[in-house]
Amino acid sequence: MMASTRSLLRTKSLISNLPRFSSNYKCLDVSVNNDNNITTVTLKRPPVNSLNLDLLSEISDVLTDLKKSKSPGMILTSSSDKVFTAGLDIMEMHKPDPERFKQFWYALQDVWMKLYGSPFPTAAAINGHAPAGGCLLAMCCEYRVMVQNFNIGLNETQLGIVAPIWFIKTMLNTISIRDTELALTTGRLFKTDEALAVGLIDEMATDKADALKKANAFFERFEMIPPIARAYTKDSLRGSDIEDLKKNREKDIQTTLSLITQPKVQQGLEFYLALLKNKKESAA
Numbered sequence: 001m002m003a004s005t006r007s008l009l010r011t012k013s014l015i016s017n018l019p020r021f022s023s024n025y026k027c028l029d030v031s032v033n034n035d036n037n038i039t040t041v042t043l044k045r046p047p048v049n050s051l052n053l054d055l056l057s058e059i060s061d062v063l064t065d066l067k068k069s070k071s072p073g074m075i076l077t078s079s080s081d082k083v084f085t086a087g088l089d090i091m092e093m094h095k096p097d098p099e100r101f102k103q104f105w106y107a108l109q110d111v112w113m114k115l116y117g118s119p120f121p122t123a124a125a126i127n128g129h130a131p132a133g134g135c136l137l138a139m140c141c142e143y144r145v146m147v148q149n150f151n152i153g154l155n156e157t158q159l160g161i162v163a164p165i166w167f168i169k170t171m172l173n174t175i176s177i178r179d180t181e182l183a184l185t186t187g188r189l190f191k192t193d194e195a196l197a198v199g200l201i202d203e204m205a206t207d208k209a210d211a212l213k214k215a216n217a218f219f220e221r222f223e224m225i226p227p228i229a230r231a232y233t234k235d236s237l238r239g240s241d242i243e244d245l246k247k248n249r250e251k252d253i254q255t256t257l258s259l260i261t262q263p264k265v266q267q268g269l270e271f272y273l274a275l276l277k278n279k280k281e282s283a284a
């Protein structure tokens, strides 16, 4: 195809597929790049973008909007200069109200199914630390660019909790079985360069602007690929993991609730929260 025809097609798709977004997001900034129609979704829940019910619900909504508008792609990033997201909001798990916890976990399942299984391509511009649920969101994306000198990984065992099977499958879709086992059993957080070495991220960046530039460049790979072929191929690779969770959704919620409410697990979370607070006090 001639370059001029390609850019004409791209302009046409810009006009017809321009996504419409709710302006009511409180914890997200959503913007569309005029050059390539890629949407950047920026997590904006200070101080650490911890994933509570509100933030998860908004991410779920924006993913639905992007799918409906046949978006050509999405970049996930953060408004913080040092945290991509600190993972699940520990306050949602500490002494949880069972009904609220069920809604929270359901929202997390929704986000995972929509992001991991999105028909449009996705990239994470990881401009800060990405522990636990933060690593999960990044791994759901198809491509990861990470700013140097931050940490990423599924560190659940360090908190005395167990990463659910769908977290594990997401890591297995990203790095080797061997590296997944070692990383999960030790709750390892990888520095950016270590993450690159095992393939947990695809590229390193010097800063957020560089990460966004590299993430945007990823989508150029699909300019000549029919979106339907792309989407079906992704579904062939990831669809069965999503079906497994769909079938076991209620059971997963119940199992997680009974695990999280165990006194030993609650004590572990309290200890971890105290460590986070002490860190701040000893730094002051």
Ligand SMILES: CCCC/C=C/CC(=O)SCCNC(=O)CCNC(=O)[C@H](O)C(C)(C)COP(=O)(O)OP(=O)(O)OC[C@H]1O[C@@H](n2cnc3c(N)ncnc32)[C@H](O)[C@@H]1OP(=O)(O)O
Residues within 6 Å of the ligand: 047, 048, 050, 082, 083, 085, 086, 087, 088, 089, 090, 091, 129, 131, 132, 133, 134, 155, 156, 159, 161, 162, 163, 164, 256, 259, 260, 273, 276, 277, 279, 280
């Ligand atoms: C069976 C159930 C399976 C459940 C699966 C769970 C997956 C998860 O995602 S569990 C969450 C795991 N997250 C973490 O381990 C990260 C903990 N946080 C950190 O390591 C650090 O905060 C940071 C490296 C992300 C950022 O460090 P920084 O120095 O910039 O900030 P802090 O001073 O540590 O934190 C500021 C503030 O935020 C609170 N906070 C931090 N993380 C969380 C969190 N995940 N949930 C709720 N709140 C969090 C921290 O306590 C501070 O609060 P105060 O300002 O009130 O002291």
